Structure formats: structure tokens, C-alpha cells
Amino acid sequence: xxxxxxxxxxxxxxxxxxxxxxxxxxxxxxxxxxxxxxxxxxxxxxxxxxxxxxxxxxxxxxxxxxxxxxxxxxxxxxxxxxxxxxxxxxxxxxxxxxxxxxxxxxxxxxxxxxxxxxxxxxxxxxxxxxxxxxxxxxxxxxxxxxxxxxxxxxxxxxxxxxxxxxxxxxxxxxxxxxxxxxxxxxxxxxxxxxxxxxxxxxxxxxxxxxxxxxxxxxxxxxxxxxxxxxxxxxxxxxxxxxxxxxxxxxxxxxxxxxxxxxxxxxxxxxxxxxxxxxxxxxxxxxxxxxxxxxxxxxxxxxxxxxxxxxxxxxxxxxxxxxxxxxxxxxxxxxxxxxxxxxxxxxxxxxxxxxxxxxxxxxxxxxxxxxxxxxxxxxxxxxxxxxxxxxxxxxxxxxxxxxxxxxxxxxxxxxxxxxxxxxxxxxxxxxxxxxxxxxxxxxxxxxxxxxxxxxxxxxxx
Amino acid sequence: xxxxxxxxxxxxxxxxxxxxxxxxxxxxxxxxxxxxxxxxxxxxxxxxxxxxxxxxxxxxxxxxxxxxxxxxxxxxxxxxxxxxxxxxxxxxxxxxxxxxxxxxxxxxxxxxxxxxxxxxxxxxxxxxxxxxxxxxxxxxxxxxxxxxxxxxxxxxxxxxxxxxxxxxxxxxxxxxxxxxxxxxxxxxxxxxxxxxxxxxxxxxxxxxxxxxxxxxxxxxxxxxxxxxxxxxxxxxxxxxxxxxxxxxxxxxxxxxxxxxxxxxxxxxxxxxxxxxxxxxxxxxxxxxxxx
Numbered sequence: 001x002x003x004x005x006x007x008x009x010x011x012x013x014x015x016x017x018x019x020x021x022x023x024x025x026x027x028x029x030x031x032x033x034x035x036x037x038x039x040x041x042x043x044x045x046x047x048x049x050x051x052x053x054x055x056x057x058x059x060x061x062x063x064x065x066x067x068x069x070x071x072x073x074x075x076x077x078x079x080x081x082x083x084x085x086x087x088x089x090x091x092x093x094x095x096x097x098x099x100x101x102x103x104x105x106x107x108x109x110x111x112x113x114x115x116x117x118x119x120x121x122x123x124x125x126x127x128x129x130x131x132x133x134x135x136x137x138x139x140x141x142x143x144x145x146x147x148x149x150x151x152x153x154x155x156x157x158x159x160x161x162x163x164x165x166x167x168x169x170x171x172x173x174x175x176x177x178x179x180x181x182x183x184x185x186x187x188x189x190x191x192x193x194x195x196x197x198x199x200x201x202x203x204x205x206x207x208x209x210x211x212x213x214x215x216x217x218x219x220x221x222x223x224x225x226x227x228x229x230x231x232x233x234x235x236x237x238x239x240x241x242x243x244x245x246x247x248x249x250x251x252x253x254x255x256x257x258x259x260x261x262x263x264x265x266x267x268x269x270x271x272x273x274x275x276x277x278x279x280x281x282x283x284x285x286x287x288x289x290x291x292x293x294x295x296x297x298x299x300x301x302x303x304x305x306x307x308x309x310x311x312x313x314x315x316x317x318x319x320x321x322x323x324x325x326x327x328x329x330x331x332x333x334x335x336x337x338x339x340x341x342x343x344x345x346x347x348x349x350x351x352x353x354x355x356x357x358x359x360x361x362x363x364x365x366x367x368x369x370x371x372x373x374x375x376x377x378x379x380x381x382x383x384x385x386x387x388x389x390x391x392x393x394x395x396x397x398x399x400x401x402x403x404x405x406x407x408x409x410x411x412x413x414x415x416x417x418x419x420x421x422x423x424x425x426x427x428x429x430x431x432x433x434x435x436x437x438x439x440x441x442x443x444x445x446x447x448x449x450x451x452x453x454x455x456x457x458x459x460x
Numbered sequence: 461x462x463x464x465x466x467x468x469x470x471x472x473x474x475x476x477x478x479x480x481x482x483x484x485x486x487x488x489x490x491x492x493x494x495x496x497x498x499x500x501x502x503x504x505x506x507x508x509x510x511x512x513x514x515x516x517x518x519x520x521x522x523x524x525x526x527x528x529x530x531x532x533x534x535x536x537x538x539x540x541x542x543x544x545x546x547x548x549x550x551x552x553x554x555x556x557x558x559x560x561x562x563x564x565x566x567x568x569x570x571x572x573x574x575x576x577x578x579x580x581x582x583x584x585x586x587x588x589x590x591x592x593x594x595x596x597x598x599x600x601x602x603x604x605x606x607x608x609x610x611x612x613x614x615x616x617x618x619x620x621x622x623x624x625x626x627x628x629x630x631x632x633x634x635x636x637x638x639x640x641x642x643x644x645x646x647x648x649x650x651x652x653x654x655x656x657x658x659x660x661x662x663x664x665x666x667x668x669x670x671x672x673x674x675x676x677x678x679x680x681x682x683x684x685x686x687x688x689x690x691x692x693x694x695x696x697x698x699x700x701x702x703x704x705x706x707x708x709x710x711x712x713x714x715x716x717x718x719x720x721x722x723x724x725x726x727x728x729x730x731x732x733x734x735x736x737x738x739x740x741x742x743x744x745x746x747x748x749x750x751x
Contacts, residue, residue: 302641
């Protein structure tokens with residue numbers, strides 16, 4: 001059984017997410033405690049800025065309920081379970097796989113398509129491996145999640161294309177310049193939008209960031225807030241010569257930068273490329289400036305349109321990504337369920353083989369005149385009969401089908417043959433279905449088949 | 461005069477097939493680039509099964525055919541320097557050099573868009589070689605060491621200028637994309653930053669320019685040594701004048717720091733014009749005395 005309890009940016013405020021966050025050490029300790037409280041339970045804790053999730057795989061005996069998982073999470077942080085309230089969501093079985101594959105593929109992220117989450121999922125898995133709480137089920141689940149994320153990024157390009165105005169501007173800057181450590185950024189004006197854009201520009205680590213404005217007080221305030229160089233507005237022509245990137249965000253009703261004003265400066269700039277990002281409304285820079293040689297002008301409308309185009313494309317990519325997630329979920333769950341029927345199948349074969357063997361032994365005891373060749377032929381016949389009889393029921397039991405139907409079949413077989421309930425996952429599993437007609441009772445062959453099926457499905 | 465080695469029908473068919481392969485590679489690469497651009501909201505999902513016939517396979521096939529023709533001709537003529545001795549062989553040798561350059565661009569990945577424009581250039585060079593051969597077969601006077609140095613250096617120089625021309629085209633396309641970021645189709649054309657393309661262009665021309673200079677000087681030395689072949693007025697022949705113009709174009713490109721107004725798109729246009737002029741000189745020289 002796969003279970004998940006968690007909260008994310010979609011359900012919980014940042015304060016609660018912070019309260020419930022796990023660092024690596026704490027995650028390891030908590031997972032070990034989980035294994036003690038619920039023996040035979042596998043667990044992984046995924047804790048990022050945007051989500052805290054506990055993935056659990058259990059094998060029948062000590063199966064925690066949703067409430068117990070919520071209480072466990074609350075106990076880890078010594079808070080009341082009531083605090084978590086409705087922020088906590090629970091998933092079971094294929095919902096868990098689907099959720100994890102979506103998370104790893106960045107379909108559930110705040111910024112769709114970001115790749116950092118995959119590294120965080122890998123880290124969470126690694127931490128749980130070190131804590132010794134990852135078994136066959138979660139190992140297969142997480143390996144499959146990595147493969148799903150890889151397919152999503154490779155086949156849909158979800159991580160490409162920027163959807164915010166600031167990141168679109170940075171993308172365009174990267175189209176012009178190959179390096180920024182020698183570039184000068186000039187900020188003209190102190191509009192509200194400038195802060196967000198400035199943060200993106202600062203991330204490029206330019207050589208200089210200069211701020212100027214008609215009001216010296218505002219310039220000083222802005223410079224102090226963002227650690228910029230403050231410059232006198234009267235030095236604007238000189239600053240425009242030094243700058244490689246200009247960000248304008250003034251409240252001026254008239255354009256402050258006109259083609260007449262910029263053109264004479266181009267020669268002094270040695271015709272170096274100049275990128276002007278105008279995020280002011282009304283515009284600060286005349287459209288004719290964008291037609292000057294080696295000058296690239298983007299206003300807020302240009303950036304918005306590019307971002308909108310990327311968002312539209314993302315919608316399509318997201319749909320394709322969901323299809324990839326669904327495919328991987330189906331593949332994984334098929335393996336996961338077949339894996340649970342493995343012990344039952346093995347018990348069934350052993351039971352029938354014992355009956356056959358007992359009958360063969362009785363027959364051989366009654367007919368000591370039989371030659372060794374004849375004895376072998378009789379033993380082989382018994383094995384073949386068992387194999388042929390069980391072939392169809394086992395095929396039915398392990399075929400990809402809906403879960404309830406499989407459970408009914410398993411229960412029926414248990415009752416009809418008086419077999420003990422499946423001892424649980426993790427043991428040798430036999431799900432081979434199409435090779436049972438021959439020498440099935442060969443123990444070595446069966447072990448080999450069991451080992452083959454034990455491997456998680458091919459990922460990627 | 462050396463003995464002429466005419467193109468056989470088989471060689472002609474092979475070289476035209478090679479040309480087809482290069483054009484196929486161009487089409488495949490263009491298709492690969494545009495697949496990203498076309499992935500608009502209502503667009504078809506990307507091909508789950510990647511193209512089995514890749515640009516690399518097509519270009520590799522073309523290069524193999526070219527190499528086969530070149531080697532078979534050199535073997536049948538018993539001349540290792542055949543590739544430098546007449547227009548056809550020189551042009552297909554240049555095509556091979558450019559294919560190697562293309563492979564390098566492909567391998568570096570971030571210069572992949574430059575590779576795209578080398579493929580039609582290779583096809584044009586092959587066709588030009590065939591055309592010039594048909595128009596009038598000429599052997600160069602490669603027994604003269606000046607002539608050998610002349611042809612060798614111009615061959616390598618032309619490869620550099622072809623790379624410069626290709627980077628010029630990429631620069632103009634990338635600049636267009638940056639000037640009109642909202643225009644569909646240009647938005648996601650994979651191209652390196654303008655500054656990288658400009659740098660590459662400068663390096664290609666920086667390498668090609670001394671080779672062109674060596675070619676001009678050795679050509680002049682040969683003409684002076686052997687005044688009968690080109691005639692006494694060789695200095696005023698269209699070929700020499702055009703070469704001087706090309707030399708000036710590339711010299712000005714190299715001095716963009718002194719003439720910064722030539723930066724950016726203007727430099728890109730000049731590097732394309734320089735390469736086209738070079739092809740014109742190659743074609744014009746075929747009809748002029750001395751080759």
C-alpha cells in the first residue's frame with residue numbers, strides 16, 4: 001500500500017510550511033522513528049520551501065492510517081495535529097505515484113517547469129536511503145519518478161521559455177550579451193515595478209549598478225535599499241555612454257529618452273550594444289530609439305506579449321506532461337500490483353506441486369518395477385500437469401487489470417486452495433505467466449523468474 | 461600546361477548526389493530547428509520517435525561521396541596535389557574542409573546555428589566547381605611553388621570566410637529575433653548571444669585575412685615571375701581589383717575598433733558580402749588568363 005500525507009504551497013501558508021520543514025538530519029531521524037513505530041514500513045520525507053510530504057509504503061501488518069501519519073508529522077515538530085487541520089492532504093496508491101511524478105516533473109511547482117525540484121526529490125530519496133527506510137516499493141517509485149521527470153523535460157521542453165516579465169527581459173539580455181561581469185546597468189526612475197526587475201538584473205552580477213532620478217532623495221533611498229551607486233540626474237548623458245543596460249521606470253508623462261538624445265551618444269559609446277528596458281507607463285523611451293544602430297528597446301508591452309506567448313505554449317506542454325505522468329503511473333502501478341500477487345502465486349505453485357509430488361511418490365512406491373527413465377517421465381508428467389492447470393489462473397491473476405478485481409481473485413484463490421495470506425511485499429515474487437506450461441516445478445527456474453520480476457519495471 | 465583530368469559521368473553523378481546529401485542535411489537541420497519554433501499551443505506534440513535520418517548522417521554521406529571523388533581523381537591522375545590544381549578539385553576540397561568545420565560546430569552545440577548556414581554554402585561550392593569545370597576546364601600552374609602556396613592559402617582563407625559569412629547570417633537572424641521578440645517564428649530560433657556570434661565572426665576573419673594576404677602576395681609574385689601567362693596588365697585585371705576590394709572589406713572588418721560604426725549588423729552584412737565577392741572572383745578568374 002502506498003500512502004502520502006503532506007502540504008504544499010497550494011494548501012498551506014508559508015508560516016505552516018516553515019514550521020513543518022525538515023532539514024536532512026531531522027528527516028533522517030524522523031524516518032527512523034517511523035520505521036520503529038510502524039515496523040515494515042518504508043518512508044521518504046520530501047521537504048522544500050513549497051512542500052512537506054511524507055511518502056510511505058507499507059506491507060499489510062502495521063499499516064498506518066491517514067490520521068496516524070498526520071499525528072506522526074505533528075509529533076516530529078511537537079505541534080498539535082489540529083494545527084495541520086485541512087492544510088494536510090492525503091493520497092493513496094496510484095494517486096501517490098501520480099502526485100510524486102507530477103512533483104518531480106515540476107508540474108506542481110510554484111514556477112512550472114523549474115528544475116530545482118528534481119534535485120530536491122533526489123536529495124530526499126538519498127536521505128531516506130541513508131536512513132535505511134527505502135525498500136523495494138519506494139525505490140521503484142522514486143526511480144520511476146526520476147525517469148518521468150526526465151521524459152517531461154526532454155519531450156515537452158517544459159523548463160524552457162519564461163513566463164514572467166522580469167525573466168523574459170533577462171532572457172532577451174542573454175540574447176545580446178554573452179557575459180555581464182563587465183557590464184554597467186543604469187536604473188532611471190524609481191517606479192514600483194523596478195524592484196522586481198532589479199532583483200533579476202542583480203542576479204546577473206553586473207560590474208556596476210547605477211541609479212538616477214530627478215529627485216536626489218529618492219535616488220539615495222533607492223540606492224540604499226538595493227545597494228546601488230547613486231548618480232546625479234544631470235549626468236544622464238554621461239551615464240548613458242557608460243551603460244550597457246538601461247532600465248527606465250519614471251513617472252514622467254513625456255518620453256525622457258528620445259532618438260535625438262541617444263543618437264549623438266552612440267559614437268561616444270563606440271556603437272556598443274545598448275539594451276533599454278522601459279517598464280514605465282506611459283513610456284519613458286521613444287519608439288524611434290529602438291531603430292538606432294545596435295540599440296535594442298523593449299517596453300512593458302513587448303515583454304508582456306512574449307511572456308503571454310510562453311504561457312500559452314506552457315499550457316500545451318503541461319497537457320503533454322500530464323500524459324507522460326499518466327503513462328508512467330500506469331506502468332508503475334502495474335508492476336506494483338503484480339509484485340503483491342507474487343507471493344500468492346508462489347504459494348499456489350508450491351501447494352499444487354506438493355500434491356503432485358505426493359501422488360507421484362505413492363505411485364512409484366506401488367510400482368517398484370518401473371525403470372529410472374519411466375520414473376523420470378512420470379515425475380515430468382506431474383510437473384507438466386500442474387503447470388498447465390495453473391497457467392490460466394496465474395495469467396488472470398497477474399494481468400494488468402483493475403485493482404479490486406485482482407483483490408477478489410487473490411482472495412478467491414486463497415480460500416479455494418486454503419493458502420495463507422500473502423506474507424507481504426519484498427519477498428521473492430513470481431509473476432511470470434507465459435512460460436508455465438513446461439517444467440514449472442524446477443526450483444532454480446522459479447527462483448530465477450522470481451528474481452526477474454522483483455526488479456522494478458524499466459524506467460526511462 | 462598540365463594534362464587535363466576531366467570529370468567522368470560517374471564522378472559527376474557522385475558529386476551531384478553528394479550535393480543532394482548536403483541539401484538534405486540542410487533541410488533536416490532546418491526542420492529540427494523549426495520543430496521548436498513550431499511548438500505553438502495548438503501544434504502537434506513533438507515527434508516521440510526522433511528522426512532516424514539525421515543531418516549528421518546526411519552530411520557524412522555527402523562528405524564520403526566527395527572524398528571518394530577527390531581520392532579517385534587524385535589516384536587516377538597520380539597527383540597528390542590534384543586538390544589544389546584546378547577549380548573543380550579545389551572547390552570540392554573546400555567543401556570537405558567546410559564539412560569538417562560544420563561537424564565541429566555541431567559538436568560544440570552552442571554554435572549549432574552557425575553550422576546550418578555552412579550546408580548550403582557547401583552545396584553552392586560543389587555546384588560552382590562543377591559549373592566552372594563545364595564552362596572551361598583549367599589547370600592551375602601548380603608546378604610553380606608560388607602558385608601552389610597561392611591556391612593552398614586561398615583555399616584555407618575561403619573556409620574561414622565561409623564561416624565568417626555563415627556567422628554573419630546567424631547574426632542578422634538573431635538580431636532580427638531580438639528586435640522583434642513578439643514576432644512568431646523568430647522567438648525561439650536557437651542562436652548564441654549576439655556578442656558570441658560577433659566574436660566568432662571576428663576570429664574567423666582574423667584567421668582568414670592573413671591567408672588572403674598570403675594568397676594575394678604569392679599570386680602577385682607568380683604573376684611577376686611568369687608575366688607571359690597573365691599578360692603585362694595583370695595588375696589592372698578585374699580579378700586583382702576585385703581581390704583588392706575583398707582585402708579592403710576584410711581589413712575594414714578587422715579594424716572595427718577603429719571604425720566602430722561597422723559593429724553589429726553592418727559587420728555581418730560586410731562579412732556576407734566579402735564571401736559572395738570571393739566566390740565571384742573565383743568564377744571570374746576562370747575566364748581570365750592565368751587562372
